[in-house]
Amino acid sequence: MQQERRYAFIFDMDGVLTDNMRFHAESWVELFRDFGLEGMDAERYLVETAGMRGLDVLRYFLDPNISHAEAERLTDFKDFLYRVMSRDRIKPMPGIGEFLDTSANMQIRLGLGTGSGPTNIRYVLGLLNLSNTFDTVVSAYDVEHGKPQPDIFLRAAELLAVDPSCCIVFEDALPGIEAARNAGMQCVAVTTTNKAEAFEGFDNVLQVIDDFTQFPPGELIAKLSAKHSPMTLL
Numbered sequence: 355m356q357q358e359r360r361y362a363f364i365f366d367m368d369g370v371l372t373d374n375m376r377f378h379a380e381s382w383v384e385l386f387r388d389f390g391l392e393g394m395d396a397e398r399y400l401v402e403t404a405g406m407r408g409l410d411v412l413r414y415f416l417d418p419n420i421s422h423a424e425a426e427r428l429t430d431f432k433d434f435l436y437r438v439m440s441r442d443r444i445k446p447m448p449g450i451g452e453f454l455d456t457s458a459n460m461q462i463r464l465g466l467g468t469g470s471g472p473t474n475i476r477y478v479l480g481l482l483n484l485s486n487t488f489d490t491v492v493s494a495y496d497v498e499h500g501k502p503q504p505d506i507f508l509r510a511a512e513l514l515a516v517d518p519s520c521c522i523v524f525e526d527a528l529p530g531i532e533a534a535r536n537a538g539m540q541c542v543a544v545t546t547t548n549k550a551e552a553f554e555g556f557d558n559v560l561q562v563i564d565d566f567t568q569f570p571p572g573e574l575i576a577k578l579s580a581k582h583s584p585m586t587l588l
Contacts, residue, residue, distance in 0.1 A: 362463035362516035369526030369546045375404055377440040385432045404547050405527030407469045407500035433474055444481045449566030454487055457571040465510040466491040469500050490514055502529040504537035531556050
């Protein structure tokens with residue numbers, strides 16, 4: 355008897371559960387201004403490094419040889435700025451609550467895979483009333499490499515006990531879409547950080563959405579199941 359296939363949804367947090375990536379960008383810009391970095395603005399951060407962990411953002415923009423200790427210190431400071439600047443601005447993405455509830459009722463496993471650290475995870479999930487929603491939470495602090503490497507999503511799939519090919523990742527940032535592809539996972543792209551055309555080069559994008567009011571979870575599972583089905587020869 356063939357065992358029923360188990361599925362999982364793995365959500366990035368920033369820019370997916372809430373439309374907050376610009377708040378992160380603004381706090382990075384404020385930090386970099388203290389270092390005299392020219393040509394740095396919110397749009398550049400969003401296009402080039404959104405979704406990356408702090409260490410990788412700092413090595414990309416500021417110093418490729420920055421130490422882990424110094425990067426952690428600066429990231430903590432940037433995150434403090436972010437929380438101060440965004441506390442009254444964090445709102446749930448339209449439809450996300452109902453989408454998560456419906457998915458859980460369908461026995462779809464739910465994971466969070468984010469480049470944010472533990473403090474920001476608690477902060478955002480608390481504001482969104484989602485602290486107890488996910489079956490597992492994996493951050494960049496839990497793995498060796500952040501996005502676009504696949505470590506975060508593969509670890510989430512392992513903890514959820516779901517094969518990577520049966521996972522759908524929800525992502526807004528290009529490094530995150532790439533990380534899902536590197537993990538062998540299909541992806542739903544959310545247009546909070548990038549326009550729809552930015553995702554056209556990725557063969558693992560099942561659907562592009564503006565928010566979570568546009569489709570039921572079962573529709574995504576049907577699309578993923580179709581990819582698993584053997585091709586019928588005519």
